[in-house]
Amino acid sequence: MTAPAPLTFPLASLLAEPPGSERRYEIHGATIPLPDDMHLVEPLEGDLRVSRTNRGVLLDARITAAIAGTCSRCLRDIEIPMAVRIRDEALPSVDVATGHAVDKADEPDATRLSDHHELDLATLAAEAISLEEPIVALCEEACPGLCVECGLRLGPDHVAHETEDIDPRLAALKGFRVDGDGDSG
Numbered sequence: 001m002t003a004p005a006p007l008t009f010p011l012a013s014l015l016a017e018p019p020g021s022e023r024r025y026e027i028h029g030a031t032i033p034l035p036d037d038m039h040l041v042e043p044l045e046g047d048l049r050v051s052r053t054n055r056g057v058l059l060d061a062r063i064t065a066a067i068a069g070t071c072s073r074c075l076r077d078i079e080i081p082m083a084v085r086i087r088d089e090a091l092p093s094v095d096v097a098t099g100h101a102v103d104k105a106d107e108p109d110a111t112r113l114s115d116h117h118e119l120d121l122a123t124l125a126a127e128a129i130s131l132e133e134p135i136v137a138l139c140e141e142a143c144p145g146l147c148v149e150c151g152l153r154l155g156p157d158h159v160a161h162e163t164e165d166i167d168p169r170l171a172a173l174k175g176f177r178v179d180g181d182g183d184s185g
């Protein structure tokens with residue numbers, strides 16, 4: 001028997017209960033595939049509440065995770081913390097009472113449970129996380145960015161360059177370094 005996919009919740013028993021019935025689930029350390037070139041660096045944590053409606057189920061999930069990113073200023077690898085809220089209604093694909101397939105034509109865009117009455121939260125979470133991915137991410141609010149001269153990150157470790165007034169004692173060193181950086185290698 002194969003392991004269940006992450007964040008798949010079987011809801012057949014809930015669907016057999018009257019509207020208002022609910023289930024609560026904890027989400028701990030779930031890893032899911034993300035679209036494009038996004039990668040999780042911290043797994044999903046959070047909780048999910050599912051309530052029976054007369055049409056299907058209402059779901060309300062709060063999820064935190066972290067994805068791999070790059071600082072927009074200094075290009076360092078960073079972890080981008082994510083917090084998403086997913087509120088949606090999911091409708092059955094199969095009528096739980098009759099076992100017959102539901103006509104999905106009326107609401108083709110509705111979120112659907114699987115043919116086995118399972119909620120695929122992984123797909124919804126991946127969508128929510130990709131929508132929340134920031135266009136600009138910084139390693140820190142005050143990231144100083146890169147030095148235009150040497151390309152290294154400005155900051156405490158970056159040594160200021162001699163520009164206009166080159167100290168004659170350093171001029172020789174500077175010339176030496178430029179030669180050393182040539183295409184000889």
Ligand SMILES: [Zn+2]
Pocket residue numbers: 071072073074075076138139140143144145
């Ligand atoms: Zn930065």
Ligand SMILES: [Zn+2]
Pocket residue numbers: 147148149150151152158159161
């Ligand atoms: Zn520099």
